[in-house]
Amino acid sequence: MISRRVAGKRVVIVGGGGSGDAAAFALRKKGYDGDVVMLSADRDRPYDRPYLSKEFLRGEIELQKVFLHDEADYAKEKIELRLQERVVGGSMRDGTLSLQSGGQVRFDTLVLSTGGTPRRLPDAPDSYNVLTLRSLRDSQAVREALKRGSRLLLVGAGFIGAEVGASARQLGKEVLMVESAPVPLARALGTDVGELYASIHRSKGVDVRTGTTVKEWHSYGGRVVGVTLSDGTREEVDVVLIAIPTLMCLECSACPSRARACAWILVCGPPKVCTAAGTSRCTRTRCWSNRFEWSTGRWPSITDAASQPRSRQATHR
Numbered sequence: 001m002i003s004r005r006v007a008g009k010r011v012v013i014v015g016g017g018g019s020g021d022a023a024a025f026a027l028r029k030k031g032y033d034g035d036v037v038m039l040s041a042d043r044d045r046p047y048d049r050p051y052l053s054k055e056f057l058r059g060e061i062e063l064q065k066v067f068l069h070d071e072a073d074y075a076k077e078k079i080e081l082r083l084q085e086r087v088v089g090g091s092m093r094d095g096t097l098s099l100q101s102g103g104q105v106r107f108d109t110l111v112l113s114t115g116g117t118p119r120r121l122p123d124a125p126d127s128y129n130v131l132t133l134r135s136l137r138d139s140q141a142v143r144e145a146l147k148r149g150s151r152l153l154l155v156g157a158g159f160i161g162a163e164v165g166a167s168a169r170q171l172g173k174e175v176l177m178v179e180s181a182p183v184p185l186a187r188a189l190g191t192d193v194g195e196l197y198a199s200i201h202r203s204k205g206v207d208v209r210t211g212t213t214v215k216e217w218h219s220y221g222g223r224v225v226g227v228t229l230s231d232g233t234r235e236e237v238d239v240v241l242i243a244i245p246t247l248m249c250l251e252c253s254a255c256p257s258r259a260r261a262c263a264w265i266l267v268c269g270p271p272k273v274c275t276a277a278g279t280s281r282c283t284r285t286r287c288w289s290n291r292f293e294w295s296t297g298r299w300p301s302i303t304d305a306a307s308q309p310r311s312r313q314a315t316h317r
Contacts, residue, residue, distance in 0.1 A: 009034050009108030009109050010034055010035040010037070010106060010107055010108045010109070011027060011032070011034060011035065011036050011037070011107070011108070011109045011110075011111060012037045012038075012039065012097065012105055012106075012107035012109070012110055012111070013036070013037065013038045013039065013111040013113060014039050014087050014097070014110070014111065014112050014113065014114060015038075015039075015040065015111075015112065015113035015114040015115060016038055016039075016040020016041070016042045016045070016046050016081070016083070017046060017049065017113060017114075017115045018046065018048065018049060018068065019113040019115070020038055020040070020046065020111065020113035021038070021046035021068050021069065023111050023113060024036050024038055024077075024079045025069070025073075025077060025079070028077045028078075028079070034108075035080070036077075036078070036079045036080065037079075037080045037082065037105065037107075038079060038080065038081045038082065039082050039085045039086075039087055039097070039099070039105065040081070040082065040083050040084075040085065041084065041085065041086040042083060042084070042135055042136075043083060043084055043135075043137065044067075044083070044135070044136050044137070045067055045068075045069070045071060045074070045081060045083065046067070046068045046069070047066045047067045047068060047136050048066055048067075048068055050163075051065070051066045051139075052066070052133060052135075052136060052138070052139035053133060053139070053160055053163035053164050053167060054163055054166075054167055056139055056143070057139055057142060057143050057146075057164065057167045058167045058170055058171060059143065066136060084101075085099050085100075085101060086099065086100040086101075087099060087100075088100045092110075095107050095108060097110075116134070116246030117134070117246055118132035118133065118134045118138075118242070118246055119132075119242070119244055119245070119246060120132060120242050121155065121214070121242060121244070123214075123217070124155075124214075124217065124240075124242060125217050125219050125224055127219060127222060127223050127224045127240075128222065128223060129145060129149070129223045129224055129238065129239050129240060130224055130240040130242065131145065131239070131240065131241050131242070132241070132242050132243075133160055133164065133241060133243065134246070142164065142239070142241060145238075145239045146168060146171060146173060146239060148238070148239075149173070149237075149238025149239040150173055150174060150238055151173065151174040151175075151176070151236060151237050151238045151239070152164075152165075152168045152173050152174065152175050152176070152237070152238070152239045152240075152241065153176050153178065153227060153235070153237040153239070153240045153241070154175065154176065154177040154178065154241050154243050155178050155214060155240065155241070155242050155243060155244060156178075156179060156242065156243035156244040156245070157177050157178075157179035157181075157184035157185065157198070157201075157208065157210070157243075158184070158185060158188075158243060158244070158245055159185070159188075160241075160243040161177060161179075161241070161243035162184075162185075162197070162201065164241055164243065165177050165201060165206050166201070166204070166206075169204050169205055169206060174205075174207075175205070175206045175207065176206075176207045176209070176235055176237070177201065177206055177207065177208045177209065178209050178212050178213065178214060178229065179208070179209070179210045179211075179212065180211070180212065180213045181210060181211070182210050182211045183195055183198070183210060184197055184198050184208070184210060185197055198210065209229065209231065212229050212230050212231050213229070213230045214227045214228075214229060214230075215227075215228050215229060215230050216228035218234075224237060224240050225237065227240075
Protein backbone atom coordinates (compact mmCIF):
# COMPACT_ATOMS: atom_id res chain seq x y z
CA MET A 1 0.00 0.00 0.00
CA ILE A 2 1.32 3.43 -0.95
CA SER A 3 1.87 5.89 1.91
CA ARG A 4 -0.31 9.00 1.93
CA ARG A 5 2.93 10.98 2.02
CA VAL A 6 3.82 9.66 -1.44
CA ALA A 7 0.39 9.17 -3.07
CA GLY A 8 -0.32 11.61 -5.87
CA LYS A 9 3.20 13.04 -5.76
CA ARG A 10 5.95 13.15 -8.36
CA VAL A 11 8.58 10.53 -7.51
CA VAL A 12 12.05 10.95 -8.96
CA ILE A 13 14.51 8.07 -8.68
CA VAL A 14 18.21 8.86 -9.03
CA GLY A 15 20.05 5.75 -10.20
CA GLY A 16 19.39 3.29 -12.99
CA GLY A 17 20.54 0.08 -11.30
CA GLY A 18 18.58 -2.85 -9.97
CA SER A 19 17.37 -1.09 -6.81
CA GLY A 20 16.10 1.98 -8.62
CA ASP A 21 14.43 -0.15 -11.28
CA ALA A 22 12.78 -2.33 -8.62
CA ALA A 23 11.53 0.78 -6.79
CA ALA A 24 9.93 2.19 -9.96
CA PHE A 25 8.10 -1.00 -10.87
CA ALA A 26 7.14 -1.67 -7.22
CA LEU A 27 5.40 1.70 -7.11
CA ARG A 28 3.27 0.74 -10.10
CA LYS A 29 2.64 -2.75 -8.71
CA LYS A 30 1.37 -1.21 -5.47
CA GLY A 31 -1.04 1.06 -7.33
CA TYR A 32 0.85 4.34 -7.38
CA ASP A 33 -0.52 6.47 -10.23
CA GLY A 34 1.60 9.61 -9.96
CA ASP A 35 4.59 10.55 -12.09
CA VAL A 36 7.62 8.25 -11.82
CA VAL A 37 10.89 9.50 -13.30
CA MET A 38 14.18 7.56 -13.33
CA LEU A 39 17.42 9.49 -13.88
CA SER A 40 20.34 7.29 -14.89
CA ALA A 41 23.85 8.33 -15.85
CA ASP A 42 24.17 5.05 -17.74
CA ARG A 43 23.77 4.79 -21.50
CA ASP A 44 21.74 1.57 -21.22
CA ARG A 45 18.44 0.80 -19.53
CA PRO A 46 18.68 -1.03 -16.17
CA TYR A 47 20.33 -4.44 -16.26
CA ASP A 48 21.17 -7.28 -13.87
CA ARG A 49 24.72 -6.49 -12.78
CA PRO A 50 25.81 -9.97 -11.55
CA TYR A 51 25.66 -11.17 -15.16
CA LEU A 52 28.40 -8.67 -16.07
CA SER A 53 31.15 -10.57 -14.26
CA LYS A 54 29.80 -14.04 -14.91
CA GLU A 55 27.50 -15.41 -17.64
CA PHE A 56 27.59 -12.39 -19.95
CA LEU A 57 31.34 -11.98 -19.52
CA ARG A 58 31.84 -15.64 -20.46
CA GLY A 59 29.57 -15.31 -23.51
CA GLU A 60 27.00 -17.77 -22.18
CA ILE A 61 24.00 -15.46 -22.54
CA GLU A 62 22.94 -12.92 -25.13
CA LEU A 63 22.74 -9.19 -24.50
CA GLN A 64 18.93 -9.06 -24.17
CA LYS A 65 19.05 -11.49 -21.24
CA VAL A 66 21.00 -8.96 -19.20
CA PHE A 67 18.27 -6.29 -19.11
CA LEU A 68 15.81 -6.29 -16.22
CA HIS A 69 12.86 -5.21 -18.38
CA ASP A 70 12.05 -4.82 -22.05
CA GLU A 71 12.28 -1.28 -23.33
CA ALA A 72 8.53 -1.22 -23.95
CA ASP A 73 7.78 -2.04 -20.30
CA TYR A 74 8.78 1.44 -19.16
CA ALA A 75 6.31 3.10 -21.51
CA LYS A 76 3.63 0.54 -20.61
CA GLU A 77 4.03 1.30 -16.88
CA LYS A 78 4.37 5.04 -17.54
CA ILE A 79 7.86 5.17 -16.07
CA GLU A 80 9.88 7.99 -17.60
CA LEU A 81 13.38 6.58 -18.02
CA ARG A 82 15.94 9.27 -18.79
CA LEU A 83 19.36 7.89 -19.67
CA GLN A 84 22.70 9.73 -19.66
CA GLU A 85 21.39 12.18 -17.09
CA ARG A 86 23.77 12.82 -14.20
CA VAL A 87 22.57 14.67 -11.10
CA VAL A 88 25.10 17.22 -9.88
CA GLY A 89 23.11 19.07 -7.22
CA GLY A 90 19.71 20.16 -6.05
CA SER A 91 17.56 21.80 -3.43
CA MET A 92 15.42 19.99 -0.88
CA ARG A 93 13.63 23.24 -0.09
CA ASP A 94 12.68 23.85 -3.72
CA GLY A 95 12.23 20.17 -4.58
CA THR A 96 14.54 20.34 -7.60
CA LEU A 97 17.55 18.47 -8.95
CA SER A 98 20.22 20.01 -11.16
CA LEU A 99 21.50 17.95 -14.07
CA GLN A 100 24.94 17.96 -15.65
CA SER A 101 23.21 18.60 -18.98
CA GLY A 102 22.03 21.96 -17.63
CA GLY A 103 18.39 21.18 -16.95
CA GLN A 104 16.40 20.79 -13.74
CA VAL A 105 13.95 18.13 -12.57
CA ARG A 106 11.22 18.78 -10.01
CA PHE A 107 10.33 16.19 -7.37
CA ASP A 108 7.97 15.72 -4.45
CA THR A 109 9.60 12.50 -3.27
CA LEU A 110 13.22 11.69 -4.04
CA VAL A 111 14.62 8.16 -4.14
CA LEU A 112 18.41 7.88 -4.13
CA SER A 113 19.71 4.55 -5.39
CA THR A 114 23.04 5.48 -6.87
CA GLY A 115 25.15 2.38 -6.16
CA GLY A 116 28.94 2.60 -6.32
CA THR A 117 31.64 4.13 -8.49
CA PRO A 118 34.75 2.18 -9.56
CA ARG A 119 38.10 3.41 -8.30
CA ARG A 120 41.38 3.37 -10.15
CA LEU A 121 44.79 3.22 -8.54
CA PRO A 122 46.37 6.69 -8.63
CA ASP A 123 49.59 5.37 -10.20
CA ALA A 124 47.93 3.02 -12.71
CA PRO A 125 48.60 4.03 -16.34
CA ASP A 126 45.73 5.31 -18.43
CA SER A 127 46.10 2.42 -20.89
CA TYR A 128 43.43 0.81 -23.00
CA ASN A 129 44.04 -2.59 -21.40
CA VAL A 130 43.69 -1.30 -17.80
CA LEU A 131 39.99 -1.62 -17.06
CA THR A 132 37.36 -1.36 -14.33
CA LEU A 133 34.01 -3.15 -14.17
CA ARG A 134 30.83 -1.34 -13.28
CA SER A 135 28.64 -0.92 -16.35
CA LEU A 136 27.44 -3.07 -19.21
CA ARG A 137 29.85 -1.26 -21.53
CA ASP A 138 32.68 -2.08 -19.09
CA SER A 139 31.73 -5.76 -19.20
CA GLN A 140 31.75 -5.72 -23.00
CA ALA A 141 35.22 -4.13 -22.93
CA VAL A 142 36.57 -6.76 -20.51
CA ARG A 143 34.96 -9.53 -22.58
CA GLU A 144 36.66 -8.32 -25.76
CA ALA A 145 39.99 -7.84 -23.98
CA LEU A 146 39.91 -11.43 -22.69
CA LYS A 147 39.31 -12.68 -26.22
CA ARG A 148 42.57 -11.04 -27.30
CA GLY A 149 44.68 -11.75 -24.21
CA SER A 150 45.65 -14.86 -22.30
CA ARG A 151 46.93 -13.50 -18.97
CA LEU A 152 44.74 -11.42 -16.67
CA LEU A 153 45.96 -9.38 -13.70
CA LEU A 154 43.31 -8.68 -11.06
CA VAL A 155 44.22 -5.91 -8.64
CA GLY A 156 41.95 -6.64 -5.68
CA ALA A 157 40.49 -9.93 -4.46
CA GLY A 158 37.01 -8.70 -3.55
CA PHE A 159 33.73 -9.96 -4.97
CA ILE A 160 34.24 -8.44 -8.43
CA GLY A 161 37.80 -9.74 -8.64
CA ALA A 162 36.64 -13.19 -7.51
CA GLU A 163 33.87 -13.41 -10.06
CA VAL A 164 35.95 -12.16 -12.98
CA GLY A 165 38.81 -14.43 -11.93
CA ALA A 166 36.51 -17.47 -11.84
CA SER A 167 35.06 -16.55 -15.23
CA ALA A 168 38.49 -16.01 -16.78
CA ARG A 169 39.66 -19.42 -15.55
CA GLN A 170 36.58 -21.02 -17.10
CA LEU A 171 37.59 -19.34 -20.35
CA GLY A 172 41.04 -20.93 -20.07
CA LYS A 173 42.92 -17.75 -19.16
CA GLU A 174 45.83 -17.44 -16.75
CA VAL A 175 44.80 -15.35 -13.75
CA LEU A 176 47.04 -13.50 -11.29
CA MET A 177 45.11 -11.99 -8.36
CA VAL A 178 46.96 -9.44 -6.22
CA GLU A 179 45.51 -8.41 -2.85
CA SER A 180 47.11 -5.99 -0.40
CA ALA A 181 45.38 -7.49 2.64
CA PRO A 182 46.75 -10.66 4.24
CA VAL A 183 43.39 -12.41 3.82
CA PRO A 184 40.91 -11.64 1.02
CA LEU A 185 37.51 -10.32 2.10
CA ALA A 186 38.34 -10.70 5.78
CA ARG A 187 36.29 -7.61 6.67
CA ALA A 188 33.24 -8.89 4.84
CA LEU A 189 33.46 -12.64 5.48
CA GLY A 190 35.87 -13.07 8.39
CA THR A 191 39.38 -14.51 8.37
CA ASP A 192 38.43 -18.19 8.25
CA VAL A 193 36.02 -17.82 5.34
CA GLY A 194 38.41 -15.45 3.57
CA GLU A 195 41.21 -18.03 3.74
CA LEU A 196 38.86 -20.73 2.47
CA TYR A 197 37.82 -18.43 -0.36
CA ALA A 198 41.48 -17.93 -1.36
CA SER A 199 42.24 -21.64 -1.18
CA ILE A 200 39.32 -22.46 -3.50
CA HIS A 201 40.61 -20.01 -6.10
CA ARG A 202 44.12 -21.40 -5.81
CA SER A 203 42.78 -24.93 -6.27
CA LYS A 204 41.21 -23.81 -9.54
CA GLY A 205 44.45 -22.39 -10.88
CA VAL A 206 44.24 -18.75 -9.81
CA ASP A 207 47.60 -17.36 -8.65
CA VAL A 208 46.41 -15.57 -5.49
CA ARG A 209 49.04 -13.38 -3.83
CA THR A 210 47.98 -11.75 -0.59
CA GLY A 211 49.86 -9.02 1.25
CA THR A 212 51.09 -7.93 -2.18
CA THR A 213 50.76 -4.72 -4.20
CA VAL A 214 51.83 -3.41 -7.60
CA LYS A 215 55.04 -1.40 -7.22
CA GLU A 216 55.78 -0.58 -10.85
CA TRP A 217 53.86 -0.64 -14.13
CA HIS A 218 55.64 -1.52 -17.37
CA SER A 219 54.09 -0.17 -20.56
CA TYR A 220 54.85 -0.46 -24.25
CA GLY A 221 52.93 0.94 -27.20
CA GLY A 222 50.18 2.45 -25.06
CA ARG A 223 49.39 -0.73 -23.13
CA VAL A 224 50.55 -2.32 -19.89
CA VAL A 225 52.68 -5.38 -20.63
CA GLY A 226 53.90 -6.22 -17.14
CA VAL A 227 54.11 -5.25 -13.48
CA THR A 228 56.68 -5.46 -10.72
CA LEU A 229 55.09 -6.57 -7.46
CA SER A 230 56.02 -5.80 -3.87
CA ASP A 231 57.34 -9.36 -3.49
CA GLY A 232 60.03 -8.44 -6.05
CA THR A 233 58.71 -10.50 -8.96
CA ARG A 234 57.94 -9.19 -12.41
CA GLU A 235 54.87 -10.62 -14.12
CA GLU A 236 53.82 -10.26 -17.74
CA VAL A 237 50.15 -9.39 -18.35
CA ASP A 238 47.78 -8.85 -21.27
CA VAL A 239 44.75 -7.43 -19.44
CA VAL A 240 44.49 -5.59 -16.12
CA LEU A 241 41.27 -5.21 -14.14
CA ILE A 242 41.30 -2.82 -11.18
CA ALA A 243 38.89 -4.51 -8.78
CA ILE A 244 39.46 -2.63 -5.54
CA PRO A 245 36.40 -1.65 -3.43
CA THR A 246 34.11 0.88 -5.07
CA LEU A 247 33.20 4.29 -3.70
CA MET A 248 29.78 3.35 -2.38
CA CYS A 249 28.47 6.79 -1.52
CA LEU A 250 27.38 9.90 -3.33
CA GLU A 251 27.10 13.10 -1.36
CA CYS A 252 23.89 14.83 -2.35
CA SER A 253 23.08 18.42 -1.47
CA ALA A 254 19.40 17.75 -2.16
CA CYS A 255 19.19 15.41 0.83
CA PRO A 256 18.57 16.56 4.40
CA SER A 257 21.70 17.28 6.43
CA ARG A 258 23.77 16.48 3.32
CA ALA A 259 22.96 12.80 3.81
CA ARG A 260 24.81 10.40 1.60
CA ALA A 261 23.06 7.96 -0.68
CA CYS A 262 24.43 4.45 -0.59
CA ALA A 263 23.73 1.30 -2.57
CA TRP A 264 20.64 0.90 -0.42
CA ILE A 265 17.67 3.13 -1.14
CA LEU A 266 17.04 6.38 0.68
CA VAL A 267 13.72 8.11 0.22
CA CYS A 268 13.59 11.84 0.86
CA GLY A 269 10.44 13.90 0.93
CA PRO A 270 8.62 16.53 2.95
CA PRO A 271 8.88 16.83 5.86
CA LYS A 272 12.65 16.58 5.83
CA VAL A 273 13.19 12.95 6.81
CA CYS A 274 14.93 9.95 5.30
CA THR A 275 13.20 6.60 5.39
CA ALA A 276 14.04 3.17 4.15
CA ALA A 277 11.50 2.56 1.40
CA GLY A 278 8.18 1.62 2.91
CA THR A 279 9.40 1.60 6.53
CA SER A 280 9.65 3.82 9.57
CA ARG A 281 11.63 7.04 9.49
CA CYS A 282 15.21 7.42 10.60
CA THR A 283 16.78 10.62 11.84
CA ARG A 284 20.33 10.41 10.54
CA THR A 285 22.55 8.45 8.22
CA ARG A 286 26.25 7.68 8.28
CA CYS A 287 28.12 6.18 5.40
CA TRP A 288 31.71 5.15 4.73
CA SER A 289 33.49 4.25 1.54
CA ASN A 290 32.71 0.55 1.77
CA ARG A 291 30.05 0.10 4.44
CA PHE A 292 26.82 1.63 5.69
CA GLU A 293 24.95 2.07 8.93
CA TRP A 294 21.51 3.36 9.72
CA SER A 295 20.45 4.67 13.10
CA THR A 296 17.34 2.52 12.83
CA GLY A 297 17.57 -1.19 12.38
CA ARG A 298 15.53 -3.21 9.96
CA TRP A 299 15.82 -3.46 6.17
CA PRO A 300 12.70 -4.98 4.60
CA SER A 301 12.55 -5.53 0.86
CA ILE A 302 10.44 -3.12 -1.13
CA THR A 303 9.49 -5.86 -3.55
CA ASP A 304 9.13 -9.59 -3.33
CA ALA A 305 12.23 -11.74 -3.65
CA ALA A 306 11.45 -12.80 -7.20
CA SER A 307 11.93 -9.26 -8.48
CA GLN A 308 15.24 -8.64 -6.75
CA PRO A 309 18.55 -8.85 -8.65
CA ARG A 310 20.23 -12.23 -8.57
CA SER A 311 22.50 -12.92 -5.61
CA ARG A 312 26.23 -12.48 -6.03
CA GLN A 313 28.25 -15.65 -6.10
CA ALA A 314 31.89 -16.20 -7.05
CA THR A 315 31.96 -19.80 -8.22
CA HIS A 316 34.27 -22.02 -10.17
CA ARG A 317 32.87 -24.93 -12.15
